[in-house]
Amino acid sequence: ADAAGGGGKANARGMLAQTLRTEGILGLAKGIETPLIGNVPVQAIVFGTYGALLRRIGAYYGDGQNGEEQPIWQHVLAGAGAGIFQTPAVTAAEYCKTQMQLQTETKSRKELKLSKGGAGRSTAALGGAGAPKVLYSSSIDCASYVIRHHGVAAVFRGLSITLIRDVTYGQWFGQYEWTKRLLMRGKEESPMFPIYSAMAGGAAGGCGWIIIF
Secondary structure (H helix, E strand, O other), X not given: OOOOOOOOOOOHHHXXXXXXXXXXXXXXXXXXXXXXXXXXXXXXXXXXXXXXHHHHHHHHOOOOOOOOOOOHHHHHHHHHHHHHHHHHHHHHHHHHHHHHHOHHHOOOHHHHHHHHOOOOOOOHHHOOOOOOOOOOOOHHHHHHXXXXXXXXXXXXXXXXXXXXXXXXXXXXXXXXXXXXXXXXXXXXXXXXXXXXXXXXXXXXXXHHHHHHO
């Protein structure tokens, strides 16, 4: 489909317009339950693993277990480890979310059954040419269907590239700590700490996405 609406060039505005035109405002939220449900355990894995690894690394190298005093490279290493640990959960969640978002290009289950049986009936025969094609009712249903028909490994497609992306959590945690220390130097008791911390997180996140993209 022409996401831009006529020039053959897909862009964010064209895809937004096409989604609103064909699926309505709710089309923008397809697959949203996956990140809503998945982000809780994923973030628990990330920060829990990061904290545990940081303390272990500090103890091993004799730098203590106080993150504020440990070298930046230890934050980078602990962050990279946290990214690796979260990769399987993130891969499965993003696979299901992507499948939900691409459903307009997918046959419905009824069509799939008919095509396997050789009936070759069209969408119109299944309820009209304008009938929506829905293979999955939700991200959870997507995971269940894919595992049932293609095996558990299917929901982990893209694991290797996601691992390459998520290991950059080392950069995020390391840069966050470095930037925070830079901003807070000589201002340890400053009431501006929350602001400096937010600025450090924003800088680390921005640079992280530049690296990824």
